[in-house]
Every structure is written in structure tokens, then in C-alpha cells.
Amino acid sequence: MALLRKIGVYFSKDKIFLTRLKKLTGFFPSDISPYKTAFTHRSSLGSGSKPGQYNERLEFLGDSVLSLVISEFLYEKFPNDHEGTLTKIKSAMVSRKTLNSIAESMGIKDLIKVKLGQDPFPVSIGGNALEALIGAIYVDKGLAVSRKFIINKILIPYYNIDEILNADENYKSKLIEWSQKNKIKTFFKVLEETNEEHQRLFRIGLFVQDELKEEATAKSKKEAEQECAKKLFLSGFIEKWQN
Amino acid sequence: MALLRKIGVYFSKDKIFLTRLKKLTGFFPSDISPYKTAFTHRSSLGSGSKPGQYNERLEFLGDSVLSLVISEFLYEKFPNDHEGTLTKIKSAMVSRKTLNSIAESMGIKDLIKVKLGQDPFPVSIGGNALEALIGAIYVDKGLAVSRKFIINKILIPYYNIDEILNADENYKSKLIEWSQKNKIKTFFKVLEETNEEHQRLFRIGLFVQDELKEEATAKSKKEAEQECAKKLFLSGFIEKWQN
Numbered sequence: 001m002a003l004l005r006k007i008g009v010y011f012s013k014d015k016i017f018l019t020r021l022k023k024l025t026g027f028f029p030s031d032i033s034p035y036k037t038a039f040t041h042r043s044s045l046g047s048g049s050k051p052g053q054y055n056e057r058l059e060f061l062g063d064s065v066l067s068l069v070i071s072e073f074l075y076e077k078f079p080n081d082h083e084g085t086l087t088k089i090k091s092a093m094v095s096r097k098t099l100n101s102i103a104e105s106m107g108i109k110d111l112i113k114v115k116l117g118q119d120p121f122p123v124s125i126g127g128n129a130l131e132a133l134i135g136a137i138y139v140d141k142g143l144a145v146s147r148k149f150i151i152n153k154i155l156i157p158y159y160n161i162d163e164i165l166n167a168d169e170n171y172k173s174k175l176i177e178w179s180q181k182n183k184i185k186t187f188f189k190v191l192e193e194t195n196e197e198h199q200r201l202f203r204i205g206l207f208v209q210d211e212l213k214e215e216a217t218a219k220s221k222k223e224a225e226q227e228c229a230k231k232l233f234l235s236g237f238i239e240k241w242q243n
Numbered sequence: 244m245a246l247l248r249k250i251g252v253y254f255s256k257d258k259i260f261l262t263r264l265k266k267l268t269g270f271f272p273s274d275i276s277p278y279k280t281a282f283t284h285r286s287s288l289g290s291g292s293k294p295g296q297y298n299e300r301l302e303f304l305g306d307s308v309l310s311l312v313i314s315e316f317l318y319e320k321f322p323n324d325h326e327g328t329l330t331k332i333k334s335a336m337v338s339r340k341t342l343n344s345i346a347e348s349m350g351i352k353d354l355i356k357v358k359l360g361q362d363p364f365p366v367s368i369g370g371n372a373l374e375a376l377i378g379a380i381y382v383d384k385g386l387a388v389s390r391k392f393i394i395n396k397i398l399i400p401y402y403n404i405d406e407i408l409n410a411d412e413n414y415k416s417k418l419i420e421w422s423q424k425n426k427i428k429t430f431f432k433v434l435e436e437t438n439e440e441h442q443r444l445f446r447i448g449l450f451v452q453d454e455l456k457e458e459a460t461a462k463s464k465k466e467a468e469q470e471c472a473k474k475l476f477l478s479g480f481i482e483k484w485q486n
Contacts, residue, residue, distance in 0.1 A: 043441055056326035057318060064307070064314035071307035072381075075300060083299035116441055138315075143386050198286055198359055 020111055025137065025149055034058060034136035039129055041114035055132035062135030065143070069150045070094060077161065084219060093159065100127035102158045108133070171229035175206075178238060185209055188225045204228055213237065263354055268380065268392055277301060277379035282372055284357035298375035305378030308386070312393045313337060320404065327462060336402060343370035345401045351376070414472035418449075421481060428452055431468045447471055456480065 012018060014032060021035055022028055029035050042054040051057055070093055074086045092098065103109070103126030112129050114121060138146045155161075179186040185208070192203040202221050206214040206228035214235070216227035232238065255261060257275060264278055265271055272278050285297040294300055313336055317329045335341065346352070346369030355372050357364060381389045398404075422429040428451070435446040445464050449457040449471035457478070459470035475481065 050323065051325045052322060057324075057329065060326045060329050061314050061318045064311040068307040068311045071304050075304045079295060080293065081300075082294045083303045086300065086303050122441070198365070 017111070024106065024108075024111070024133075024153070026153065027141075027145070029136075029140050031140050034139045035133070038062075038132035038136040039108075039111045039113055041112055041125055041129070044113040044115045055129060058132035058135035058139070059128050060135070061138060062131035062133065065134050065138045065146050066094060066131060066150060068143075069147045070155075072147075073151065073155065084223070089161075096124065096127060099130055100124055102154060103127045103130040105158065106130070106153075171233055172226050174233065175229040182241070184241075188221075188228065190221065191215060206232060208232075208237075260354070267349065267351075267354070267376075267396070269396065270384075270388070272379075272383050274383050277382045278376070281305075281375035281379040282351075282354045282356055284355055284368055284372070287356040287358045298372060301375035301378035301382070302371050303378070304381060305374035305376065308377050308381045308389050309337060309374060309393060311386075312390045313398075315390075316394065316398065327466070332404075339367065339370060342373055343367055345397060346370045346373040348401065349373065349396075414476055415469050417476065418472040425484070427484075431464075431471065433464065434458060449475060451475075451480075 017036070018028065018032070037053065038055050038058050040054045042049065042056065045053055067090075070090055071086070074089055078086060078089075100123040104123060108126045108129050109121075112125060114125060134146060134150065137149050175186060178184070187207050189205045189207060190202055191205045194201045194203070199219060201217055201219060202224050203215060203217045204221060204224035204227075205212045206216075206225070214228045214231040216224045216231060218224035218227055260279070261271065261275070280296065281298050281301050283297045285292065285299065288296055310333075313333055314329070317332055321329060321332075343366040347366060351369045351372050352364075355368060357368060377389060377393065380392050418429060421427075430450050432448050432450060433445055434448045437444045437446070442462060444460055444462060445467050446458060446460045447464060447467035447470075448455045449459075449468070457471045457474040459467045459474060461467035461470055
């Protein structure tokens, strides 16, 4: 059966596409058509093209498949963590930026049919095609194969889960380090404490040399402090200070 | 087998819970514990409670299951529609407000273990428990049963898909009607046309008596116009004008 399929592939007019697809996913498709659509960018078709002919609808579907597989993975991998922690890790994992960069590393680009006036083409086209590919796998093979593809071909090779989990923890330590090294006074202060639908919320301010620089709201002081420190680092403030 | 299970239920200490659950979902659980967690609000536990004991983690999971089932449903139900249309319908379908109101109608409230100082309790607790219930079904029975529950017990009884699909179309017609009836001049005008990542975007303005009242940006003029008209209606402007 597998052999017959293999022979079929090598006589197929889609030989190159199928070989690349197999390399990318680890399996041969049962139905090639959704995969062809997944790698068809709107720009490669004429103006009379229909939504089913290019990859945006499959991207819509693939986005949800990816989301479920990652939610389930985190739910099982971190049985003792709060929903808030899972949500935070997940957001980092499925961010546009992350997906674009994974698609780049996977070489998704080489499979995409696209017609653009410029070069290099926008990285988001790769990330979108990766989501569309997940949609195609789901349509062709169902959830179990999609899950296997996402875990074995995306999560394991491209993510360091522990690093993602600890990423937020590091900003506060980094801030303390930076502040001690440069002898700059920094401190956190509770600006407001509220109750919303029986959920306590803390609005925390981060002060640098007595000046309020960042603020963040979260369910715990610790979380809000981390968020403040993260914001300060991401704002470029620290970099500017050092230069 | 079904009979044995039924007899088991009636000797169970969870008899009332199981009977209500069966009425809600249409089936008996294989493992009761995730369902118990799904209906346990954080407030009903002591301060030393662990994330696995209350429903927020299951809500996290259920949110993704619901999202996939609805995406798949729309993908199949509307084979000729753009991704943008599917996204718009989906957003309306899974909005917090919609889920809260469905949970209310389903009587989810009666099953929730909650300890709050006030009455009536926040509607969001119901919507969250509904998502957690979907998460519990997924953990207990997998995707196929979750899909069946969502379609048969949520989508079919509580949604009018055609109405959702047409909701946006109506605002522009409503605007024209209103404008003719009240002899008020309204028109749309392209304010800007841009290209972003090879995607043409139109920023459209809606003018009432030559005054710019609303603007919206979309991939097509028609879509942006609908959005403008919708904004105007939702802003309460039309109502105020009539009073």
C-alpha cells in the first residue's frame, strides 16, 4: 500500500510538490487538493478568483486547529498551572511573529505559489501558509494527524517550552540586576486594588528614579510586577539609558 | 450496557448531578470528575485551592474546542465565503456576551458550585462554566462528542446562522432607508487607499449632512461601507436624531 502510493507519487505530475510535502509533513496526502490550496497565495490568481481557490479559508481553519492542539498540549504538560499562565505561554507560542519565523525555518516559502512585484516577499505569507497547511492536514487527515504534525514538526523542533515558561520571570530579575549594576533606584508600588466580578486585581506602577515609567494590571502583584518590568524592557528604555 | 449505566446512576451519590448533566448534554459521562471541576467556581474553594480543582483550566481548553468546532462548521457551511466573512460570523458567535446568554438559557447556573457574597451572580460565571463544560466533554469523550454537543445543544437551538450572516448587510440598507425617510443626505467617500503586504485597503468615510461621522478600513469598499453604517447605528447617533 505504502509502496504503491510511493510508485504513484513518482509517476505523478505533482512529483516535486509531493516529495517536498512529504519531507515537510512526514506523510503522503490522501487528497492532494487542500495542500495545493494551502500553498496558493491570492496574488497568484486572477482577479476573478474565488475564496476556495487560495489559502485564506484554510488559514482560518488551521488557526483554530493549531490553537486547540497547543491548548491541549499545555493543559497536559502543565497540570498544576493557572489558566493565566497557560494563556500567556500560548499567546507567545502562536504569535504572528513566532509562526512567521518557524515557517521561514521550515522552508515553507519554496512551496508557495505567489505573484508579487517585490522581493523578498513579506514573512507573513509564510506564517499564513503554515496555518493553511495545518488546515489542509485537518481537512485531509483529521485531528490526530494534525496533532502529530504540530507536535513533532513544529513544537518539538522549534520551541523551548521551559524557556517560554520562564521568559516572563526573567524580566523582573533582569530589572533588579540592571538597577543594582547601574545604581539606579527602581521600585514597584500598588497604584490601585479593585474587585471585578469577585476577582481581585492589582494595578502596579514601576518607578525609575521616583518617576512612574510603566504600569500593569493583573490578578497578582507578582504577575503585574513582571508585566511592568517586561514593558520597560520592551519599550527600549533600558537600551537608551545604557547608550 | 446503557441500562447498567443507568442503574449505576440511580444508585450513585451523584444522582442529581448526573441526571442534570444528562439532561444538559444528552449523554452520561464516562468519567464524572472533569464535569464536577467544570462546574466548580474558584470562589467555592478555600484559599489553598489548586488550579486543577476549579474550572478555569477547563475553560481555557473548552474555549479552543469551541473555536475549532465553530470554525469547521462555518468552513463547511459557507464554502464560497471569504475568510473575512467567516471570521466576522465566528466573532459574533463566540463573543462573551453570546456565550453568557446561552449559558443562562441552558440553565447552566443551577449546576455551578459557587460561593459569592452577592446575588444575582455575574452572568460571566455561566458563560465560563459553559466553556469549561465543553472542555470537560473533550477530556472525557474527545472531539467527535464535543462537536456533536456544540452543534446539537448550542448551535442549532440558540443560533440563527442566516441572521448572523446577514446582520452586517443590513446596516447599509437601514442607513439608506433612514436617510430617505428623514430626507437627510448621507454618502460614503474613499478617504484613503493603501497597499499593505500586497493587500489593498480602503479607508471609507461616512458623511451625514456633509459632516464626517464615521470611518472604517477594510479590504473592499463595500465591507468598509457596511462597517461605517454599522458603527453609526451602534453609536446611538440615529436614535438621538430621531428623538
